[in-house]
Amino acid sequence: LAKTTQPISMDSYEGQEVNITCSHNNIATNDYITWYQQFPSQGPRFIIQGYKTKVTNEVASLFIPADRKSSTLSLPRVSLSDTAVYYCLVGDMRPGDYQLIWGAGTKLIIKP
Amino acid sequence: EAQVTQNPRYLITVTGKKLTVTCSQNMNHEYMSWYRQDPGLGLRQIYYSMNVEVTDKGDVPEGYKVSRKEKRNFPLILESPSPNQTSLYFCASRTGVNSYEQYFGPGTRLTVT
Numbered sequence: 001l002a003k004t005t006q007p008i009s010m011d012s013y014e015g016q017e018v019n020i021t022c023s024h025n026n027i028a029t030n031d032y033i034t035w036y037q038q039f040p041s042q043g044p045r046f047i048i049q050g051y052k053t054k055v056t057n058e059v060a061s062l063f064i065p066a067d068r069k070s071s072t073l074s075l076p077r078v079s080l081s082d083t084a085v086y087y088c089l090v091g092d093m094r095p096g097d098y099q100l101i102w103g104a105g106t107k108l109i110i111k112p
Numbered sequence: 113e114a115q116v117t118q119n120p121r122y123l124i125t126v127t128g129k130k131l132t133v134t135c136s137q138n139m140n141h142e143y144m145s146w147y148r149q150d151p152g153l154g155l156r157q158i159y160y161s162m163n164v165e166v167t168d169k170g171d172v173p174e175g176y177k178v179s180r181k182e183k184r185n186f187p188l189i190l191e192s193p194s195p196n197q198t199s200l201y202f203c204a205s206r207t208g209v210n211s212y213e214q215y216f217g218p219g220t221r222l223t224v225t
Contacts, residue, residue: 031189043116043202043216044155087154091212100212102147102154 004088007109020106022088025069031090033064033071038085038105047073047086056080083110114139118203125193126225133188133220135151136202141215143208144186145170146178155202161186162208168182193224 001082005023012018017072024033028031032051048055061074075082085105116137127133137144147170157170161180175197177189186205190197197223203217 032212036214041200041219041221043219044214045216046213047211076209089212100157102156104152104154 003101004090004103006086006088006103006106008104009109011109012078013111014079015077017054018078018082018108018110020073020086020108022073023070024088024090027068027090028092030092031068032092033062033068034100035062035073036061036087036089038087044087063070065068066068073099078108078110080110080112082108084108085109114215116203116205116215116217118160118201118220120220121218122221124223124225127194128192131190131193131222133190133201133203133222135186135188135217136184137186137203137205137215138184139205139207139215140183141188141205141207142183144180145201145214146176146186146188146195147204148172149202150199158188158201193222195224198222198224 019051022062032049034049035047038044047055048060048062050064055062063072086105087105089100091100124160142163146158147155149155156172158172158176159170159217161167163182164180167178167180180186201220204214206214
């Protein structure tokens with residue numbers, strides 16, 4: 001199981017674009033990259049998932065370079081409500097391999 | 113509405129008194145998991161289930177039991193709770209097909225005195 005490394009915390013301001021980078025040097029061929037958001041005392045919420053290049057949905061974009069040893073979650077025009085902890089995870093999609101390693105995540109604080 | 117429910121949301125109990133935390137999902141998901149979250153630590157998986165009657169240990173299974181008799185339910189059982197099991201517990205489910213998009217319950221805050 002690949003381990004991930006993220007910054008412990010980040011600050012930004014409302015209306016800015018925020019990029020959170022995650023390092024996963026030991027990512028395996030079958031691993032996918034998944035990002036979650038968690039507010040205090042709530043369960044994590046899935047944000048986005050990808051394998052390579054770029055994935056975009058209605059809330060975020062995920063950029064993955066060709067070597068896949070890192071990934072960047074991009075949150076466009078953040079608001080105060082985006083203040084949360086963001087987790088980067090890598091995991092194998094094959095049936096039966098269900099374990100993900102959750103690190104400490106990145107605490108993102110958005111200021112007015 | 114697609115959701116995962118947990119009960120109770122808050123529980124204070126004493127050492128050794130058996131308890132069960134229920135978890136139910138209405139999305140017909142095959143995979144379900146239990147996690148605990150402690151301050152300064154990420155989520156740690158306790159047990160998971162890939163389908164009815166199929167369960168396996170996660171990273172921290174000691175002191176816990178689970179069962180999966182129906183697809184929608186995945187209760188967590190603490191036969192003899194101890195203070196070190198004081199934690200925030202989350203149940204989660206996912207389709208299990210090409211996705212790690214998990215749906216988490218609201219959490220159960222357990223205090224064992």
